[in-house]
Amino acid sequence: MMTTLISNPPRADAPRRAPGAPVMDAARVDALLSEFGLTGDFLDLGGDPASHRIVAAMSGGVDSSVVAAVAHRAGYQVVGMTLQLYDHGAAIQRKGACCAGQDIHDARRVAEAMGFAHYVLDYETRFREAVMEDFADTYLAGATPIPCVRCNQSVKFADLLATAQQLGADALVTGHYIRREVRGGGPQLRRAADAGKDQSYFLFATTAEQLDFLRFPLGHLTKNQTRALAEAFGLIVAAKPDSQDICFVPDGDYARVVEKLRPGAARPGEIVHLDGRVLGRHDGVIHYTVGQRRGLGIAAGEPLYVIALDAEAARVLVGPREALTVRRIALKDVNWLGEGDLKSADGARVGVKVRSTRPPVPAVLETGADGAVHVLLEAGEEGVAPGQACVFYSPDDHNRVLGGGWIAATDRDAIGS
Numbered sequence: 001m002m003t004t005l006i007s008n009p010p011r012a013d014a015p016r017r018a019p020g021a022p023v024m025d026a027a028r029v030d031a032l033l034s035e036f037g038l039t040g041d042f043l044d045l046g047g048d049p050a051s052h053r054i055v056a057a058m059s060g061g062v063d064s065s066v067v068a069a070v071a072h073r074a075g076y077q078v079v080g081m082t083l084q085l086y087d088h089g090a091a092i093q094r095k096g097a098c099c100a101g102q103d104i105h106d107a108r109r110v111a112e113a114m115g116f117a118h119y120v121l122d123y124e125t126r127f128r129e130a131v132m133e134d135f136a137d138t139y140l141a142g143a144t145p146i147p148c149v150r151c152n153q154s155v156k157f158a159d160l161l162a163t164a165q166q167l168g169a170d171a172l173v174t175g176h177y178i179r180r181e182v183r184g185g186g187p188q189l190r191r192a193a194d195a196g197k198d199q200s201y202f203l204f205a206t207t208a209e210q211l212d213f214l215r216f217p218l219g220h221l222t223k224n225q226t227r228a229l230a231e232a233f234g235l236i237v238a239a240k241p242d243s244q245d246i247c248f249v250p251d252g253d254y255a256r257v258v259e260k261l262r263p264g265a266a267r268p269g270e271i272v273h274l275d276g277r278v279l280g281r282h283d284g285v286i287h288y289t290v291g292q293r294r295g296l297g298i299a300a301g302e303p304l305y306v307i308a309l310d311a312e313a314a315r316v317l318v319g320p321r322e323a324l325t326v327r328r329i330a331l332k333d334v335n336w337l338g339e340g341d342l343k344s345a346d347g348a349r350v351g352v353k354v355r356s357t358r359p360p361v362p363a364v365l366e367t368g369a370d371g372a373v374h375v376l377l378e379a380g381e382e383g384v385a386p387g388q389a390c391v392f393y394s395p396d397d398h399n400r401v402l403g404g405g406w407i408a409a410t411d412r413d414a415i416g417s
Helices: 026-035 062-074 088-092 099-114 124-140 147-166 208-213 223-233 254-261
Strands: 053-057 077-084 117-122 171-173 178-183 186-191 269-273 278-282 305-310 315-319 326-336 349-353 361-367 373-381 389-393 400-410
Touching: 026 062, 026 223, 053 062, 053 147, 062 077, 062 099, 062 171, 062 223, 077 099, 077 147, 099 117, 124 147, 124 254, 147 171, 147 208, 186 208, 349 373
Parallel strands: 053 077, 053 171, 077 117, 269 315
Antiparallel strands: 178 186, 186 400, 269 278, 305 315, 326 373, 326 400, 349 361, 349 389, 361 373, 389 400
């Protein structure tokens, strides 16, 4: 892929900080870095940090800004890189909307204040093809996508990582809350120390090869500790709120974005009860997701939930809550990070998460000779939706990430066929 550079590194004579901007408290910074174990060669690259060039993926938020600042303070040769991923105004057709532009500006200002090089790379076409269009097509197929995983999988940990390697970097560092620990002869992916910020669910597709090159310095910190570092460094983003929404769907209206990307693709159809009764009509399956209760557009004498979506027949199947329970899940595009190969994991006990906000639950892996992979849930789970991720964890403590796959179908989906 051709990478287009759309900004230059800061000039040598550029002012480090704007008048009135926060000033770094060097003594406080060094004390915190010592307390948090972020001194010396904390990236474990070997030898003097000054001998290692690293690329810091900078989104413009507080986490990635702190990672870049910490690495620079430790003496690594830091090159900050920010990806221009989308034209926000074009994505939702709102004139003048430009959150991405502000984020890029913030990342550039952090780099200038700290004194390391910063580049903006134009990945807009790649992001649209690999993430936004996949998002629209997945919804139109009656599934529920996770664009943040696709972005990590197809853009950040693929294209950006390759760019970093082409620049001769020894590592790509990011602000994700997840731990990389070397155990048993190789790096392992483990859940973050701060359970409330853990991002392991969104990073299940990280391959063993990528894990060799990646570093996650914040994995053992809490968010409050990260902000304390940002304040000590005097970063302009120290108080910047965390992003809560999908970057190209800031107003939460997924269907509207799908309609903009795929005009006229949504088809109206029937809302059907499990018992066969037609309860109403809908404007397209893109307006629904498995497990949804509110906003169904029908009147019924009992609480009803979306049980399944049949995109081919343009049908939304609804029923009682107990019909949501799933015990067997078929997966596709599975990434295995455990011991041995995936075939050897047949019958292995694991913990699995089928939603990012849920804790891991006990399950067993089934790996067939034909390459098919299934997960058997010991107690069943509600609201398991095709298009979401099923992430594997170590069975006892649920700390080690063993990989995962995309949910292709469930034992409940046969109901709608």
